[in-house]
Amino acid sequence: MNLSLLASSVWLLVQGLLVIASAPLLLGWIRKLRCYLQSRAAPSIFQPYFSLYKLLCKQPVVASNASWLFRFAPLVYMACLATIAQAVPLFFYQGLLSSYVDVIVVVGLFAMARVWMTLAAMDVGTAFGSLGARRELFVACLAEPVLLLVLLNMGLITHGFTLGNISYVLTQQMQLYPGIVFSLCAFVFVLLAENGRIPFDNPSTHLELTMVHEAMVLEYSGRYLALIEWGSALKLMLFFLLFINLFCPSGLAVSWSLPALLLGGITTVVKLFLLVSLMAIAEACQAKVRLFIVPEYLTIALLLALLGLLLTQLTGVHL
Amino acid sequence: MDCLHITLLCWLMLSGLFLIVPSRWYAQALLRFANIPVALLTLVISVAYASQATFLSTTPVAATDLPWGFYFQWDALSAFFTLLLSISVVAVTCFGQSYFCHVAVKQQKVIQTAQAVFILAMLMVFSAGNSFTFLFAWELMTLSSYLLVVFNRADKAIHKAGFLYLGIAHVVFLAIAVAFFLLASSPLTIGLASGIFICALLGFGAKAGLFPLHVWLPEAHPAAPSPISALMSGVMLKTAVYGLIRFSFDWLLPYQQAWWGYTLIIIGLLSMLLGVIHAAVQTDMKRLLAYSSMENLGLITVALGLAIVFYQYQRYALANVALLIVLLHSLSHSIFKSLLFLTTGSILHATGERNIGKLGGLIQKMPWVSGCALIGCLAMAGLPLLSGFISEWLYLRLFFNLEIGQHFGFALLSSVMVALSVLVFGLAGFVIVKFFGVAFLGQPRESILVHAQDSSWYEKIAVAWLALWCLLLGLWPQYFVWRLQTIVHTLSPKFSLSAGYLFDFAWSTPAATTNTDAFNPALLALMLLFSLLLITLLLRKFSPLPLRKAIPWDCGFNLMTPRMQESAEGFAQPFKQIFSKVLQVQLTLPAVDDPQPHYHSKVTDRIGSALYRPLTRMVLRVVAITKWIQQGKIAVYLSYILMTLLLLLVVEVWL
Numbered sequence: 001m002n003l004s005l006l007a008s009s010v011w012l013l014v015q016g017l018l019v020i021a022s023a024p025l026l027l028g029w030i031r032k033l034r035c036y037l038q039s040r041a042a043p044s045i046f047q048p049y050f051s052l053y054k055l056l057c058k059q060p061v062v063a064s065n066a067s068w069l070f071r072f073a074p075l076v077y078m079a080c081l082a083t084i085a086q087a088v089p090l091f092f093y094q095g096l097l098s099s100y101v102d103v104i105v106v107v108g109l110f111a112m113a114r115v116w117m118t119l120a121a122m123d124v125g126t127a128f129g130s131l132g133a134r135r136e137l138f139v140a141c142l143a144e145p146v147l148l149l150v151l152l153n154m155g156l157i158t159h160g161f162t163l164g165n166i167s168y169v170l171t172q173q174m175q176l177y178p179g180i181v182f183s184l185c186a187f188v189f190v191l192l193a194e195n196g197r198i199p200f201d202n203p204s205t206h207l208e209l210t211m212v213h214e215a216m217v218l219e220y221s222g223r224y225l226a227l228i229e230w231g232s233a234l235k236l237m238l239f240f241l242l243f244i245n246l247f248c249p250s251g252l253a254v255s256w257s258l259p260a261l262l263l264g265g266i267t268t269v270v271k272l273f274l275l276v277s278l279m280a281i282a283e284a285c286q287a288k289v290r291l292f293i294v295p296e297y298l299t300i301a302l303l304l305a306l307l308g309l310l311l312t313q314l315t316g317v318h319l
Numbered sequence: 320m321d322c323l324h325i326t327l328l329c330w331l332m333l334s335g336l337f338l339i340v341p342s343r344w345y346a347q348a349l350l351r352f353a354n355i356p357v358a359l360l361t362l363v364i365s366v367a368y369a370s371q372a373t374f375l376s377t378t379p380v381a382a383t384d385l386p387w388g389f390y391f392q393w394d395a396l397s398a399f400f401t402l403l404l405s406i407s408v409v410a411v412t413c414f415g416q417s418y419f420c421h422v423a424v425k426q427q428k429v430i431q432t433a434q435a436v437f438i439l440a441m442l443m444v445f446s447a448g449n450s451f452t453f454l455f456a457w458e459l460m461t462l463s464s465y466l467l468v469v470f471n472r473a474d475k476a477i478h479k480a481g482f483l484y485l486g487i488a489h490v491v492f493l494a495i496a497v498a499f500f501l502l503a504s505s506p507l508t509i510g511l512a513s514g515i516f517i518c519a520l521l522g523f524g525a526k527a528g529l530f531p532l533h534v535w536l537p538e539a540h541p542a543a544p545s546p547i548s549a550l551m552s553g554v555m556l557k558t559a560v561y562g563l564i565r566f567s568f569d570w571l572l573p574y575q576q577a578w579w580g581y582t583l584i585i586i587g588l589l590s591m592l593l594g595v596i597h598a599a600v601q602t603d604m605k606r607l608l609a610y611s612s613m614e615n616l617g618l619i620t621v622a623l624g625l626a627i628v629f630y631q632y633q634r635y636a637l638a639n640v641a642l643l644i645v646l647l648h649s650l651s652h653s654i655f656k657s658l659l660f661l662t663t664g665s666i667l668h669a670t671g672e673r674n675i676g677k678l679g680g681l682i683q684k685m686p687w688v689s690g691c692a693l694i695g696c697l698a699m700a701g702l703p704l705l706s707g708f709i710s711e712w713l714y715l716r717l718f719f720n721l722e723i724g725q726h727f728g729f730a731l732l733s734s735v736m737v738a739l740s741v742l743v744f745g746l747a748g749f750v751i752v753k754f755f756g757v758a759f760l761g762q763p764r765e766s767i768l769v770h771a772q773d774s775s776w777y778e779k780i781a782v783a784w785l786a787l788w789c790l791l792l793g794l795w796p797q798y799f800v801w802r803l804q805t806i807v808h809t810l811s812p813k814f815s816l817s818a819g820y821l822f823d824f825a826w827s828t829p830a831a832t833t834n835t836d837a838f839n840p841a842l843l844a845l846m847l848l849f850s851l852l853l854i855t856l857l858l859r860k861f862s863p864l865p866l867r868k869a870i871p872w873d874c875g876f877n878l879m880t881p882r883m884q885e886s887a888e889g890f891a892q893p894f895k896q897i898f899s900k901v902l903q904v905q906l907t908l909p910a911v912d913d914p915q916p917h918y919h920s921k922v923t924d925r926i927g928s929a930l931y932r933p934l935t936r937m938v939l940r941v942v943a944i945t946k947w948i949q950q951g952k953i954a955v956y957l958s959y960i961l962m963t964l965l966l967l968l969v970v971e972v973w974l
Contacts, residue, residue, distance in 0.1 A: 059864040063871040065762060067682045069693075071866075079850035083843070100842055104715050108703040111748055115702060118752050122885075125679060125761030126873040130885035133756065137749045138893045144748070145741035148715070152737060155719045219872055223862040227854070295897055302738065309734040 008256065012096035016086035023237040024048035024230060026276060033280035048233060052226045060222025063124040073120030074220070074227040080113035081234045088241045089167050091264040093252045098164035103151040106163065107144065110194070113231070114140055121216035132215025135291065139200060139212065142298035143193040149305035150183045150190070154246050156312050163242070167249040178315070182308030184247050189301035191239045193294070195232070198283040200294055244271045322364045323393050323446055329357045330442060334435035337428055351416050354435060358412040361442070362405040368398040369802070389455075392448035395806040396569075400445040400561050403650050406788060407553045407657040408438055411546045414661050414781035417774070418546055418668060430470060430544070437463040437550065444558045450499040457495065457558075461488040464555060467547045468539050480538035487525055487535045495522030495562070502570060512574030519566040520582065527559035527616045528609075530590040531930050536613055537597070541605035541673075545664025548605060552612045553657035557649050560619055564645065567627055568810045577631035583624030584732075588739050590617030593926065595746045596901055599753065599894045600922045602887040604663050604675045607754055608656065611699065614743060615652040619645050621736070622714060630813075632726055637717060639814040642807045643800060644713050650799070651698065651706035651792055658695035658785035659754075662688055665778050666758065669771040675754065676887035680763040684771045689759045691782040696751040698789045701744055704844050706792035709800075711744060712838065746894075753890050762881035794840050888920055901925060 028045040035042035044050075062071065087101040095101075101109070118133040155161060157179060158169035193200045196213040203213070217228050245252070251267030253260040289297070333354055340349055393401070415434070419427050440463055443456030465488070469481035498518035501511060521532070528536035540548050563583075567575060594614030601607035626641035663673075665688045672678055682689040698705035718737045763769055792799055807814045873879050895904055903925040909916030950956075 056858075056862040057864075060862075060866040061869050061872075062866050064868040065680070065683070065871070067686075067760070069682065069760070075851050075854055076847075078854055079847050082850045082854075083846050086846070097846065100837060100839060102838060104712050104719075105703055105838060105843065108701070108708060108712070111700070112697075112702045112704075115697070115700060115748055115752060119756055119760060122752075122756035122760040123682075124871045124873075125881060125884050126871050127879055127883040127885075128874055130756070130761065130890070133752065134885060134890050134893070137752055141745040141749045142742075144745040145738065148741045149738055152715070152718060161716075161719055218874060221872075222864070222866070223858050226862075227858070292893075292896070295893075302742075306734060306738050309738070310731060313730040313734055 009096060012092065012094065013086070015090050015092060016096050019085040019088065019090055019237060019241065020082055020234055023234040024052060026237050026240065026272065027233045030276055030280050033277055034284055037281065037284040052230055055226035055229070056223050058222045060224055063219055066124050066219070070120050070123040071224065073116040074224045074231070076116045077113045078227045078231045080109045081231050081238065084109050084238055085234060088163055088238060089245050089249070089252055090241065090268055091253055091261055093167045093171065093249070093254050094164035098162050102161040103155060103163060104148070107148050107151065111144060117216060117228070124219045126219065128215045128218050132212055135212040136216055139193050139294055139298070142295055142302065143190045146186050146190045146298065146301045146305045147194070149302070149309055150187045150246070153179055153183045153305065153309045153312055156309070163245060167245045167252055168254060170249045171252050171254055177312070179308045179312035180247065182304045182311060186301045186305035186308065187243060187246070189297055191243060193298060195236045195239060197279065199286055199289045200297070202288045240272055240275055243275065244268065322368070323391055326361050326364050327391065327439065327442055327446070329360060330435055330439035333357050334432050334439060337432040337435055340428065351420065354412045354431065358405065358409045361401070362409050365398060365401040365405045368393060369402045388449070388451050390448035390452055391443070391446045393446050395809045396561070396564065397445045399646060399803070399806050400557060401442065403557060403653050404438070404441055404445065404554050407550060407653055410657055410661060410781040410785045411549050413777050413784070414664060415546045416777040418544070418664055418778070426470070430467065433463045433466045434547065437467060441554055441558060445561060450503070454496055454499060458492065460555065460558065461485070461492070464547070464551055468543045470544060477542040480542040484535045484539035487532065491522045491525040491532065494518045498522060498566065507574055509574050509576065512571050513576060513579070516566060516571060516579050519562065523559040523562040524586065527556050527620070528590070528613045529586050529616060529620060530593055531927065533590065533593070533613050534924070534927050534931065537606050537609045540609035540612070541603060545605070545660055545667060549657040549660035552609065552660055553653040556612060556616055557653055560616070560645065560649050563623060567623065568642070572811060575627060575631060577628055580624040580627030580631065583620050583627065584736065587617045587620030587624055588736060590614070590620065591743045592739060593901065595743045595750065596894065596898045597924065598750045599746055600891040600902060602676050603673050604666070604754065604758060605660070605673060607675070607750065608659050608663065611747070611750060612652070612656055614747065615648065615656070618714070618740070619648050619652070621740070622648065625717065628729065632729070635813040636816060637720065639807055639816055640713060640717060642810070642814070643803055644710050646803045646806065647713065647799065648710035651710055651789070654706060654785050654788045654792065655695045655698040658691065658782055658789065659699065661778070661782050661785070662692040662695065665774040665782070668774060668778070670768055672765070674887065675758045677765050678758040678768065679761040679881065679884065680768060681771065682759045684768070685773045687779045688774050688782055691786040692759065693755060694786040694789050696755045698793065700748045700751040704793050704840055706789045708793060709796040709840070714740070749894070753887065757885065757887050757890055761884050764881050764884065794844055796840060895922070903928070
């Protein structure tokens with residue numbers, strides 16, 4: 001079934017919007033599972049949507065000395081992440097912008113989202129905001145290189161520059177290469193660090209000296225907070241999608257036929273479900289580490305990523 | 320008389336005019352306004368030349384013999400660097416209108432004269448047609464910039480910085496002179512060419528602030544007045560890049576060796592890493608920018624090294640792209656660094672404070688300048704849509720395309736290179752958030768900041784001009800890249816790129832199944848704008864309540880003061896801890912019962928001092944031995960002269 005360019009663009013747009021829309025659902029499932037594991041009564045899986053709706057209905061309160069940057073930053077944050085969402089594969093191996101947004105631009109957009117959030121955190125000039133900004137950058141500066149190295153390794157193996165290309169090549173010839181295994185391990189660290197999950201940060205704490213991401217957004221309320229929360233959920237979703245599309249893309253639809261798309265949808269949902277459950281279990285089993293242990297973890301990740309890259313160069317295996 | 324000579328003559332006359340203008344009522348006006356038209360003229364002429372670069376490649380535009388052995392000529396490369404110069408010069412002269420107006424007329428004369436000579440000297444360097452002209456201009460550039468650095472006489476530290484600058488500049492001038500001298504010897508061998516390259520690398524590396532000759536840069540650049548720092552960091556460092564390109568890809572191209580490239584790569588990587596780590600822990604905003612210049616010049620050097628290595632391995636297309644990166648990043652660095660240095664000038668003007676840890680909240684006081692500074696910062700961090708990203712994107716793209724099967728060692732080295740580079744890019748993001756966040760955002764940390772004035776229109780126009788270029792270069796890189804490609808093509812006919820190889824800025828949709836892609840920043844910007852608009856509309860629809868202003872919540876602690884924000888030291892504290900091996904941190908902590916506790920920390924360069932200490936010790940030892948020659952009595956010196964004479968006679972007679 002060959003679709004025209006316009007029709008396929010519309011479908012790809014829908015796929016990207018689906019990524020954005022389903023992001024809070026992922027968060028809901030993680031929270032539910034964590035509650036089960038901690039023997040607590042679990043909220044509904046749709047609770048994040050209710051929270052977002054509640055935040056949207058509330059009147060936003062903004063610090064009187066906040067500048068335009070404070071109100072603008074959540075919009076940029078969401079816009080950057082939404083643009084990335086249009087470039088990652090979900091059911092189909094490409095996104096709407098896949099051909100225009102290569103992996104370097106993806107990392108650049110993540111960086112842009114982060115820089116705007118950290119700047120906004122420093123805008124009001126409270127002790128907590130700048131503390132959070134500093135820690136966020138501290139973690140991110142070490143995590144961003146790892147992400148790029150992992151993507152570079154995958155790009156070298158598959159000769160692809162975009163997420164779509166990499167997934168496409170991997171679906172066609174899926175073999176296990178030593179380089180990929182190291183990259184996978186490194187990526188797990190990045191996934192946890194970038195999204196502020198345990199052991200790097202505890203997303204469910206407030207007002208603790210351990211917090212990173214939450215400290216940055218303390219001054220936000222109402223619709224701005226809703227945007228940020230949604231954006232953070234989307235970021236987690238994007239990293240999970242990156243994970244499954246980089247390391248186990250099998251099942252992803254590569255043609256516009258109904259069975260292939262169905263298969264792609266089902267496998268993606270199953271993979272997401274399994275991964276998220278794994279993360280929830282892992283989070284329930286361990287504690288957050290001290291802030292100064294974080295660079296050690298990330299250095300391990302950097303070395304792993306570098307090892308993966310070296311192995312790829314050494315073995316010279318290209319798909 | 321052609322345009323090049325007219326431009327040079329204009330700057331020469333301008334400097335003469337500034338020197339002799341009497342201190343009358345019109346002096347002020349003349350000093351302030353005369354250089355803007357000349358700067359604009361330079362810009363127009365260089366744009367005209369740069370835009371017809373293909374024509375320039377075949378026939379040199381200007382080749383007139385001048386008295387005293389001067390000889391100027393422009394080719395495509397010179398025209399490009401002149402364009403780079405003139406973009407900054409337009410901003411700097413405009414900015415200078417208000418920046419220097421509080422200085423006495425007499426001092427203004429000195430500054431304006433020196434500045435005009437400085438610009439003239441840089442123009443001469445870029446357009447020198449023979450080695451005498453080049454060396455003369457180089458020396459003129461050093462001397463005039465030295466004058467500008469030590470202009471603020473009151474400060475002893477500035478004199479020390481100026482002396483260090485002058486000392487290193489002259490030691491390495493020798494190296495450059497030797498390089499030119501050897502270049503003239505007619506049968507060049509590979510060994511001789513390598514010697515020339517090493518000399519040139521020493522000379523130009525010191526000017527570019529590359530490791531380990533970088534020690535003067537963080538001292539001298541901050542010491543100068545801000546517009547001059549902008550010129551020094553933005554443009555003067557590029558003269559070194561120009562010299563390196565000339566030596567390695569123009570004059571010595573047939574004798575080029577792969578190990579030259581490796582040397583450049585290693586030096587560049589070390590400079591990048593050291594520069595960014597130091598930039599991350601600085602508290603003085605101008606020192607921070609100076610170290611960041613070191614980082615950027617490191618990147619340019621790495622790219623140049625890559626170009627040489629690829630060229631030697633017959634990967635001409637890759638070498639071509641690497642050279643494009645060199646030129647593109649030179650241009651974008653000169654723009655955003657000039658912009659940021661001018662911003663620091665505005666801050667200094669408004670507050671008189673150089674320590675970022677004592678600023679804060681300036682986005683409220685000077686919204687225009689802070690907006691432009693934000694653009695410059697984002698460009699410096701290499702974020703998408705701005706000028707810095709294009710060169711970093713191309714640079715990373717190089718590594719994605721490495722297919723060097725037989726050059727195994729290089730393949731392995733490339734992994735380490737890319738790891739270090741991306742680490743540096745990550746840290747650069749931290750540096751700009753620190754710079755912008757601490758200085759412009761938050762609440763004013765000192766009470767004097769409440770009275771800070773917004774900057775004048777001249778300053779606003781100057782920074783906006785540069786910010787515009789940042790955006791232009793970031794959003795529409797295809798035009799610049801293809802223009803630069805014609806320049807690269809003039810260096811060697813082997814450099815030619817087919818569209819779509821390695822990178823593509825096209826609008827067209829790549830075929831869905833083939834492995835192609837295109838990056839179009841304008842399209843990305845449109846997409847982001849569209850999303851922003853959509854989000855705003857949706858928010859307005861679903862959350863219509865107007866926002867309410869209140870005092871900051873701050874977790875309900877109501878005893879927070881502006882002093883509890885992160886200081887510049889505090890913000891960089893984690894990095895001080897991680898990189899304690901590289902940095903030397905001297906901490907002065909208050910005693911427990913100190914009634915007025917004072918915290919003081921000083922960060923110095925451990926590696927630089929570790930390298931220089933044995934050197935200075937050796938020099939001192941040699942001096943101690945040779946000291947006895949200097950007896951301080953006339954009779955002794957006369958006898959030295961006599962002995963020398965006798966010796967010469969003996970040599971003359973017997974040999």
